[in-house]
Amino acid sequence: MNARDAIFARIRQTLQTTDASAMETHLARHARGPLPTLSADLVTRFRECATRLESTVAGPLTAAEVPAAIARYLDEQKLPRRVVSWPGMASFDWKSAGVEIETRPARGDDLIGVTGVFCGIAETGTLMLLSGAQTPPTVSLLPETHIALLPVARIVAHMEDGFDLLRKEHGSVPRAINFVSGPSRTADIEQTVTLGAHGPYRVLIILTTG
Amino acid sequence: MRVGLFVTCLVDLMRPRIGFAALKLLRAAGADVVVPRAQTCCGQPGYNAGDNAGARNLALKLAREFADCDYVVTPSGSCAGMIRVHYPALFREDAHAGDIGRLAEKTCELTDFLARVARLERVPGDFTGTLAYHDSCSGLRELGVKTQPRALLARMPGVRLIEMAESETCCGFGGTFSVKFGDIATRMADNKCQNIKASGADAVAAGDLGCLLHIEGRLRRLGDTQTRVLHVAEVLAGATEN
Amino acid sequence: MQVASGRFKQRAHDGLENPVLRNALLKSQGKFVVTRQQAFDELGNLGELRAAAAAVRDHTLERLDTYLTRFETEVRKAGGEVLWAQTAEDVQRLLHDICARHGVRLAVKSKSMVTEECEVNQALETAGIEVVETDLGEYILQLANEPPSHIVAPVVHKTKEEVAALFERHHGRPRLHDIPALCREAREVLRPKFLAADLGISGANFIIAETGTALIVTNEGNGRLATTLPRVHVAITGIEKVVPTLEDAALLLRLLTRSATGQPITNYVSLLTGPKRASDPDGPEHFYVILVDNGRSKLLGGELQPILRCIRCGACMNHCPVYQNVGGHAYGWVYPGPMGAVLTPSFVGLENARDLPDASTLCGACAAVCPVNIPLPDMLRQLRVQRMEKRLRPWTERAALKLWSWLAARPHIYGIATALAARLLHCFGGKTGLLHRLPFASGWTDGRDLPAPQGHTFRELYKQERQT
Known part of the structure; x- marks a missing residue:
């Protein structure tokens, strides 16, 4: 007997039922567990929670204002005005803001990555990103600075709402769903929180409208 | 109201004063108290060592002895927890489940009974001084004994209750644990003793004699002959003298 | 990992006598306990959440075969493969096969207790493959050649001075003195490893039957790097980690991160389903999930089944006064604290861990904080009953x-x-x-x-x- 059969044989010995209908019912319902109640204003909630997780939240800005705002942020942080971004971002007017841009997956030595998001989760101030041809995950991961553009209309209350949106708009799950909640951190040494472990040191979220 | 007092084996052997204090308090609360003669041990030592058969024997014995009582009250959170919580687990789907269930339901830890059931208003004790309260584990986590002793102590004008740090952390007694892993138990007692000392209280009180022997044993070994270590029944009944 | 659980008493004594450990534990415990409490105070409805979480875990365990089958089907649909391991040796053999098939020379690992359980590092190294732990804590332990002492904070027993000395010796760079600098140095040393690795090995906090997904929580981002950059990703986890839906995973997450570190959510929660798709510019080309039994199925249907609900948050050890005084190494195997005292005898044999069921005063602090309502003291008592029946105590x-x-x-x-x-x-x-x-x-x-x-x-x- 191979390992798989042996494991299943042992499991089935102990189980009361092999009827799959309870599973099918459960899977079909997508029932949510108890949810915390949020105040009606999801944008405020998102902003507060993201800020608490050490993300910087800016905006809301119009799409046209974004390149200049990014340029200002990079100057403030004394970072070069050279970014790598998702393909969809090429259409912004980066030139007049004085920002150099390359649209491609990120490499190990890129300093700044600019991405969009699938949606924002107000409950925890979290970004939900999906992998895909136009949305390579490395851009939000390898650079030391991650800048994310989040349309305020795409802020939902809970992670569960993000999943619903995913089912509605994509039907199936992509290779990777990444929930990002602030800069990477570690507390492994003496339980002292330190920002910037293996991922970004800083996350700037720019809320956008229109 | 017919109340059976379950003295507990530890109080019987080590500090009968606590049993008499409980008796006095129950009477003060207007109970008609009986003390079944043949009572011995609730079976917890065997139960916690994995000897369920031995524990079941003693559970049935106890159930018989207290069958005609409206309540069973005991000055110990861990013995009350044994009867209320663990007896039913020992007799699940069993011919005795009914009897054991009734026993469990009518069993109370002493301060829980006095504060919640009997609503004792006039506490007879006359203790004067500052007191830190150690929340013994079984009483606290199995029975929810937390506010009851404090409410009763608050009715004593001479008592000033001080909340010490980590009052809900185990003192390290744990029955045979205290002997089997003496060094770990001692370290846990050290933490408790430090918190007692830091509270500056004249005395520490608790609802379980096991914890008290453990805490007092460590305090004395560390050279502290001052801090008094009292059962809450002793304090409430005014039976703190030798 | 070698089982040393038979010597709990001696090892506990060593722990008590170690002042560095004592200091470290005192410091960390305060943080864990306080932040957890704050997180749940803020959230409210803890009782309701715990009951719901326990119910989902029970529902799944009671139908483990159908859920695992569904998971396997969905992984396959997404282009991945599920492999099954009855024992640690099975896991090692499967990994060897994968490495041989894909010509793996360098593997990066994200933190996983199951891989500790299965001695994955040693097995790969014997086969000539370089394995690099990338969770900062696990990396420190790899340098120090020590096992973890906590399932969430593996290096809780070490001070920053000890870490600085280790880094100086192994990195050949000047001695550092503050924690952020140590973290940056680890990042600089490990980044090239991520970029060069052929294989990424991770655990999975949950696997989701509905979608065939492995869910991984990390704070450092190493989990994301290890599962995005290398050509091959292998997620290794226990068969009991399956949950039905994305929603169920979300429910358990709310409890997991708060119970573990007091965070409302970890920095990264990654849901990984299959290898990179045809149009994906990045991601691994091969995706495997190794599902490990290693003693788990034995617990199903028995008195100890509730321990299979465990989601490895570590709250029981953070609140256990015994653990907090003796440290994790005393328990002598992978899983310390109350959950470890239940799991270890179940996995390695009661006769090899006969003192562990006694390594508790049954104070109940663990059960009071367990996010999935595992009655840990009852489980320990149950092991004591088994031990009595097997006459494993002195006459x-x-x-x-x-x-x-x-x-x-x-x-x-x-x-x-x-x-x-x-x-x-x-x-x-x-x-x-x-x-x-x-x-x-x-x-x-x-x-x-x-x-x-x-x-x-x-x-x-x-x-x-x-x-x-």
Whole structure:
């Protein structure tokens, strides 16, 4: 007997039922567990929670204002005005803001990555990103600075709402769903929180409208 | 109201004063108290060592002895927890489940009974001084004994209750644990003793004699002959003298 | 990992005598306990959440075969492969096969307790493959050649000075003095490893049947890097980690991160389903999930089944006064603290961990914080029952218990025996009323005095009172 059969044989010995209908019912319902109640204003909630997780939240800005705002942020942080971004971002007017841009997956030595998001989760101030041809995950991961553009209309209350949106708009799950909640951190040494472990040191979220 | 007092084996052997204090308090609360003669041990030592058969024997014995009582009250959170919580687990789907269930339901830890059931208003004790309260584990986590002793102590004008740090952390007694892993138990007692000392209280009180022997044993070994270590029944009944 | 759980007593003693460990534990415990409490105070409805979480776990465990089958089907649909391992050796063999098939020379690992359980690093290294731990804590332990002492904070027993010394020795760079600098150095050393690795090995906090997804929580981002950059990703986890839906995973996450570190959510929660798609510019080309039994299925249907609900948050150890004084290494295997004291005997055999069920005062602090309502003290008691049935305690202890039960069932003799004992011990106590030495209970008197009995038993005094 191979390992798989042996494991299943042992499991089935102990189980009361092999009827799959309870599973099918459960899977079909997508029932949510108890949810915390949020105040009606999801944008405020998102902003507060993201800020608490050490993300910087800016905006809301119009799409046209974004390149200049990014340029200002990079100057403030004394970072070069050279970014790598998702393909969809090429259409912004980066030139007049004085920002150099390359649209491609990120490499190990890129300093700044600019991405969009699938949606924002107000409950925890979290970004939900999906992998895909136009949305390579490395851009939000390898650079030391991650800048994310989040349309305020795409802020939902809970992670569960993000999943619903995913089912509605994509039907199936992509290779990777990444929930990002602030800069990477570690507390492994003496339980002292330190920002910037293996991922970004800083996350700037720019809320956008229109 | 017919109340059976379950003295507990530890109080019987080590500090009968606590049993008499409980008796006095129950009477003060207007109970008609009986003390079944043949009572011995609730079976917890065997139960916690994995000897369920031995524990079941003693559970049935106890159930018989207290069958005609409206309540069973005991000055110990861990013995009350044994009867209320663990007896039913020992007799699940069993011919005795009914009897054991009734026993469990009518069993109370002493301060829980006095504060919640009997609503004792006039506490007879006359203790004067500052007191830190150690929340013994079984009483606290199995029975929810937390506010009851404090409410009763608050009715004593001479008592000033001080909340010490980590009052809900185990003192390290744990029955045979205290002997089997003496060094770990001692370290846990050290933490408790430090918190007692830091509270500056004249005395520490608790609802379980096991914890008290453990805490007092460590305090004395560390050279502290001052801090008094009292059962809450002793304090409430005014039976703190030798 | 070598099982040293049979020597809990000695190892616990070593832990107690280690002042560095003591300091480290004191510091960390405060943080864990306080932040967890704050996180749940803010969230509210903890009781409701725990009940719902426990119900989902039970529902799944009771239908483990159908859920695992569904998971396997969905992984396959997404282009991945599920492999099954009955034992640690199976896991090692499967990994060897994968490495050979894909020409793997360098593997990066994200933190995983199951891989500790299965001695994955040693097995790969024997096969000539370089394995690099990338979670900062695990990386430090790999340099120090030590096992983790906590399932969430593996290096909780080390100070920053110890870490600095290790880094200086292994990195050949000047000695650093502050924690952020140490973290940056680790990042700089490990980044090239991520970029060069052929294989990424991760655990999975949950696997989701509905979608065939492995869910991984990390704070450092190493989990994301290890599962995005290398050509091959292998997620290794226990068969009990399956949950039905994305929603169920979200429910458990709310409890997991708050229970573990007091965070409302970890920095990264990654849901990984299959290898990179045809149009994806990045991601691994091959995706495997190794599902490990290694003793888990034995627990199904038995008294210990509730321990399979465990989501490895570590709250039980953070709140266990025994763990907090002896440290994780005392438990002698992968899983320490209360959950470890239940799991270890179940996985490695009660006879190899016979003291662990006793490594608790049954104070109940663990059960009070467990996010999936595992009655840990009851589980420990259950193991004690098994141990009694297997006669795994010394005959002296069994005899003493028998004698006590026998006596307690005979009130008359009991009364005489206790009266005698009370008298005797009272006399030994002398004027101080304290016993400093007891020949048969030196375990007590080595560290504490025993307040002597009053001299007469309650039953004697009560009888007198009734007669007068």
